[in-house]
Amino acid sequence: MTTLVVLGFYFVFSGDVLGQTSNEKQRIEIIGATVIERDPNISDASRLIGNVRLGLEDAVLTCDSAYRFDDGRFEVFRNVHITEGSGTEVFADYAVLDPEVEVVEISGEVRFMHEEFSIECPAMIYGLESKLVSYSQRAKIIEGDRVLFSDNGVYSSKTDRLYAGGEVEIRENNDLIISDSLAIDRNDKTLILFKTSTLKIEGAVIKCETGIYDGELEKGWFAGNASIEDDGGLLAGDSIVVSRANNEGTAWGNITVSGDYAKRMDGSDIVEGSSTSKVRVVNIEGEDTLKMNSRRLVREGDMLYNSGGVVFEQGTFSGQGDSLSWDRKSNEIWLLGEPVVWSDQDEMTGDTVKMILQENRPELMKLMGNANVLSPTNDSLDHQISGRNLDAIFRDGKLKKVDVKGNGMVVYYSVDDENNVSVNRATCAHISLVFTDGLVKRITLLNKPEGRFENMNDKLEEDVSVKARIAKPEI
Template sequence: MVKRYLLILLIGFGTIFCQGLAQEKTDQIKIIHADEGTSHPTYANTHILKGNVVFEHDSTTMYCDSAYFFLDSNVFHAFSNISVVKGDSMKLEGDTLYYRGTSKTADMLGNIVYNDRKVQLVTNTLFYDFNTKIGRYDTPAVITNRADKNVLKSKKGEYHSENKTVYFKDSVRLHNKDYDMYSDTLVYNTATKTAFFYGPTEIISKDDKILCNAGVYNTETEVTSLWNSATIIGKEQTIIGDSIHYNREQGIGEIFGHVVMKDTANDVILYGDNGYHNELQDSTSIFGCAQMTQLNEKDTLFISAEYLTIKTDSLNENKQIRAYREVRIFQPDFQGVCDSLIYNDNDSLMRFFKTPILWSDESQITGDYIEAQTAKQSIKSLTVNKNAYIISEIDTTMYDQIQGKDLFAYFKEGKIAKVDVKGNGKTLYHILNEDSLYLEANSAECADIVVHFDKGAIHTIKFLESPNAVYQAIAEMSRKQRFLDGFKWKIQIRPNQEEFLQPAETSP
């Protein structure tokens, strides 16, 4: 962010115009000294002064090699080796000075160097209007802060005494030991201690790089707002949004519109309508069309929801991810939907709440509550509590089904390898004959059942107690007999990878 150093430099620039030239009084300019003085041959009441000329006006002393002094209009034109001194606090030098006491304006031209205890200004033009209390330069200038060696460059500059505002325009560059700032226009109000920057702006430090097209920074409260496509690029994090608001003291950042937050250290990208980051709590939240992308060399995990939050526990560095409302998840090995989700990376356990549905290969898994044990973004096992149900599609008319109070599913290489059903077990599976035809189906009931799978399809079923089983010809089965109670095949809402891809990822 724009640093506090800006305050001293800009206040110093204001003094150039406030005290650098004579004050707003109408007292007659006094001639203190001149080696030689003659009357102008054409203009009445006009002196031509040469050699060590000295003027004085309102405690400000002005030196030059020669000058025209127009007594009636209280104006002098000074030439060569101009030096304007106010006590020992400031000195202004240049080639030519036009000072008009009546109109209350002053122009200095050529090789201008201004020095006071705080800053130095170097430029070729300097103008001040005591009526409007506006000072300006319109040639490239360099302003250096003595204490911090901060340097500000711009092609134009303006100071408005009435509203205590400094304007730097055209190719503005602010440099100090910690950062460089480039902008089209920089505006600073010395009363509110607030800096505004307009046009393409770039702020570069050793820790981060900031890009925006407009912004405001309060040097006292250290509150910053960036607008019109703002970007903050850090060593391990990049934040993008239509606008970014940051309170350094509170450690809170808010991002609005088309939010992208990239965590390169953990290979995580967050997208959404709005974002919120709390540095003190090490938590990040995304609101509205929120999405998390967890990059991996082999597979990528996608999670979308209305609201996403990521929080890191500073004691054990455990990262917890929470997703709420219309949660959708995609990973090549499994996909899912639910109302809310919690994931902890210390135990790699993913919890699905409120009518969750998961898919793996041709199988759909449902229950009141599901826990997924993962490793390297691949599913290892599932625990399904209450109303557990697995449906495996053979074709659009036949589905193998497993149902029970609770079930435990185990995976191998991303495919279901084994299922343990605990309580109220029911199965309905179709039997493949030696001609690779499905002609019969077996429906059975048993409290506890163990089912083994081969390549994602039911291979063998073991009933741990005496089952109540029925073999039937599929052709003779009624529609009701083809489905266990509560059958709901939800393939139409199964997430796919394309829905998670962002515009930048889908463009050619």
């Protein structure tokens, strides 16, 4: 038996819709079909054939044919098309409408469209009331120039938020984002990263295990072995905050910094940098502030490593070298690569420099290999003390005593007036110097000293060769 188009035939749904809290029941109306037939000998379902139209509250479903079962389920076939008043459309080959859960299970070249946003996948579930789309097979999501691929996800057309997981890949022009799990808020252009992710955005590479990125402000927070690297430099740490628009960054925990990045505040430390200067470290303890500049900075626990040219300064105490390591726990600093240290007007050099700090002030210092000290006599002359190794003792951050051991040599000037200058040249195995207010007050030659005292106004037996000073860098 067959029956022609039937109108006004209603079925009532009940139950939650993917978390729906409303108690209103979803009504489905058979708007029309070319043929509606039922044969109990063949099936316990009514069959709708040709131009099938179903009413779903504010939506209309059309298809080529459908079955309506006695338990209220609808099974629809071929050219399935759902349109809603909001403009949302769904295309598929097959779908099942279940009144118990008020959802549509859709499969077969599924395409969901909401405004400029579309989802293409083999199958999905769509909430009639909640407007939630969920998929568990590889999907392609398109919005403008952005294309997203993921293995599973949920999208709400009410909130315009997408949750995607399982080898997520986003491509937009030359940008690429790869993540295990993320969320996108289409309204405020916010990207939320839940698991291991890599972002390649406008020439920058950002890596993290979790984070939030504002696409409009180009600003984000990232954590879990987080880093950002671009042509300007590198900023890495346990967590970082980056503003690409302002070329600024902040890092916490075990950090690595080089180039343009970054500014870091962590307790009493500040690390900052710009495209025109080195990375800068400022450590504050009481009234004493220690500043360091370098091309690259790495912090691992209590260890701080600076490289690529290091300059530091604490009051009248300063220095430079190719690299520096600082054990923050023991306050021990090693300066390598043609190191130079200045204390007031005194200049000290050696192959390697080791320093012990107390409240950011120098307490002990060792110059190992080719040690040399220049201490001013007047505006044009420097006392010179050199040897194999040198030990220096400081008091209140000022040089107090120096011991030179091994192959010691001293060139010491005595200035009575402008026209009467004498030079004392001596060698011995051990030289001891005492300083007061930054000036040499006493020199003691120990262990078989040899030397002579001559007036510089007379013709000297040998030229007096004193090492030239190294220009002190600005910090």
